Amino acid sequence: MRSQRKIRHEYSVSALADLSLDVRSRILITLLFIISIVTTAPYQLLMFLIYAGLISWGAALARISLVTVFGRALIVLPFSLVVALGVPFFTGGETVVFFGLELSIAGLWTLAGVVMKSFLSASTLVLLITVTPINLLMQGLRGLGVPVLLIDLLNLTYRYLFVMLEEAMTLRQAAIARGYRPKWLPQAVIVGRLAGTLFLRSFYRAENIYAAMRLRGYKQVMPSDALPKYEWTSIMMVVLFVFMLISIRLYLGCLK
Amino acid sequence: MHIPDGFISGSINTASAVIAVSAISYALWKLKKETYDQPHKVPLLATTAAFVFAAQMLNFPIGGGTSGHFLGAVTAAALMGPWAALIIMTLVLIIQALFFADGGITALGTNILNMGIVGGLGGCMLMRGIRAVLPVGKLGYLTSVALASWASVILASALCAVELAASQTSPLQIALPAMVATHAVIGIGEALIACAVVTAVIAAHSVILYDCPVTVSTHHSHSHDLKRTGIVIGAGMVLALTLAVLISPFASSYPDGLEKVAEDKGFIEQAASEEQVSWQHSLFPDYAVGAVEHEGISTGLAGFVGTGLVFVAGFILIKLVQRRSSVRSEA
Incomplete structure (x- = not known):
């Protein structure tokens, strides 16, 4: 009984088989990644493509199908559309005529930004939740001071x-x-x-x-x-990830 | 009402996260003391949170083929008390954000502010304020639960609209009336469900209610009650005034139902010409203090004074009713 439980535990921990990253680092990286998504301006489309690419890369490392990750994240779209669909009709500024409807360009960018950001953030979270068992996630949150x-x-x-x-x-x-x-x-x-x-x-x-x-x-x-000691290599992973995000955004001129 | 990531600006999210974290820390500190003496409350808090989550899945029709769902903040406050309600809403929101992608991670603080702090703590304050001026007993208690449930949903949705507008995601003239109008209807469902839950609990065991009307009526200490009433009325007044001052400048540019109809039907000019004299000399023509130049500040001021007047009038009315009922009970 005991050995059975241990095997299952180890199996679930190594779902991110190639990295087996400390859960605290996983949580921090997810959070920082979402903050980066949220702070990107809507018209920087290349940056959003890079985010989608990074999420796909993470899913590939964890051997999870992209359909799972992006499919489950679709759940946020109804709210995004309901709240933001009216925006192009009521925002002022330059307008563009589309199928006989007069739409504000600034409003359309707001709508696109909100949809992309909420969808990509949800995908990131789905990735974290799919590869991390709940008990480990809670231990990690506890380790981070909750x-x-x-x-x-x-x-x-x-x-x-x-x-x-x-x-x-x-x-x-x-x-x-x-x-x-x-x-x-x-x-x-x-x-x-x-x-x-x-x-x-x-x-x-x-x-x-x-x-x-x-x-x-x-x-x-x-x-x-008890959580294992927070190894400095795991902390370095977070630092490296942040460094990578900042340099990509600097290179593309996406950092305000 | 669960705001996803990407809708709210960073500064608003940060500010509301700070408010949420401090309120949650205080609530946890209070609950820690409480659960030390009564450890059975730990699983009770968890199952109540699971109950709120499950009850949110039960949709009810609001007409026009659409449906609303239960929020549960005031119900949780009536069952478990204000701080427990905040923690219960926090648990529900964290689990919804983490495991169901319902509400964003960066917007978690804002969602907790709207539904936990304004919905739960504010709703509980309203419930106590309303109950303080109603006759003691089951009917008064249920009325306070119903009114506070209705108001908590509206307040939370109004704050949500203000936050969306301040983040320049959707314009206030559209978001605020749309959110408040929808939630004024959803709030009725919320009030009905809250009353039904509380009634079921009173019928089964009134002891498990956080402050049940039965014990209130048996241990009635007048001086304590008066002091509590004073605190509650003060708090309610502050809340109402804040809302009047902060929200009325935004809301007033949008015509209210009657004005809208009047404009459409063209009888607003007619009314204006006939009653011009009295209209100009009324205290707040179109709810703005004339002497103040800036429109927003002027409307806010009118809201402040108006709310104050309504409060004083209500207070006098209630005192009269109370005196009459106390005379009757003595006789």
Whole structure:
């Protein structure tokens, strides 16, 4: 049993087989990369291509298909479009006529920038999450100074998230089976009753969880593996990555 | 309302991240003390966060074929208290951003500010403020939950629109009315769900509510209550005035429903010519203080004074009602 667990653990850690980069460096690099994406001006299209290239390179190193990385990131597009689609119609300045619609050029650039930035940032995050198991990610965040209580709560929430989601879907399924076909707003009360039941179930579950935690010797803090020492080579990887990003942006004149 | 990466400018994200981190640190410090005495609250916080997450997946219709979803900030505050609500919303937002690409990493601070601090802490403050002036009991409690839920959704969406406009992502004249109008409707659903959840909890065990109306009515200490009411009214007043001053200059350039209709139908000129005298001599013609030159500042000032007047009027009204009800209860 113990050996089985260890093998699985090692397997998941070495998902980024060729690099096996320290999780703290992974988090820092992801964060800095996203900050770089967000601070790039919309009309610097070459820079956005380079970002997409770097993400693809990371996915190739981790042996993950690009469809997974970019496909999962598509989820951000509906929000981006809903919020920003109106912008080209209402921003002033020079306009361009497109299929009989008068669109502001500045507004179109804002729209394009927002869509590219949110999509690439989400892809970067998907890459990190796909190659890093959750427990390792939480250890890394803890190593970077996130308070232990918050980490424990995050771990517990993530653990029971899918349980509660399944309960919620079961409740909704049952309501539909009883003929719930919502059409107008006051029917939100029915959703509210489902949610009330859901909360009571989560409350009773918390009591059981606490009993189980206490039986296993819970004392204020959840037990967790100690992180390995933060090697200077891993820190150097972050420095090198930042150096690379800055030099590319300087070379292309993309650093404001 | 979950803002992705790339929508908000760096300075706004940094500022809101600083606010979010300090508020979360304080909340964690408070919860650490609380969970030291009551360690069973640790899994309860986590399952409540999981509950809020799951409940956000239950869509409700808002008409026109579209649907809204639950936010849960005020519900969490009613169930677990304000600081726990902030942490619960933070947990939900972090997990949504990290694992579901719902809301950006660089915009996390801004999202926590909108939904956790303004939605959760601000919503809880509103809930207590409203409850302080309503009769003690289940009905008053539910009313406060409903009103605060509705207002919290609107406040969070208005702040979201202001942030988007300040980042020059979408113009305020469009973003603010659109966001507030949509969320004024979604807020009704939020209020209905919040009330249903709280009712279910009261029916099962009212003890698990953070401050349940049953204990409030049995241990009624008048002086303590008065002091608390004072604090809450002061805080509510500050919040309302801030909103009036900060938001009214932006909002006022957009005609309100009646003015819009009046303009379209052409009866605004007619009304103006007939009532010119009284119109000019009203206290705030078109909500601006005439003596001040700058339009934005003038409108803000009018908002400030107007809110103050409404507050005073409301206060007098409530005092009258309270006196009458206390006379009745003595008799």
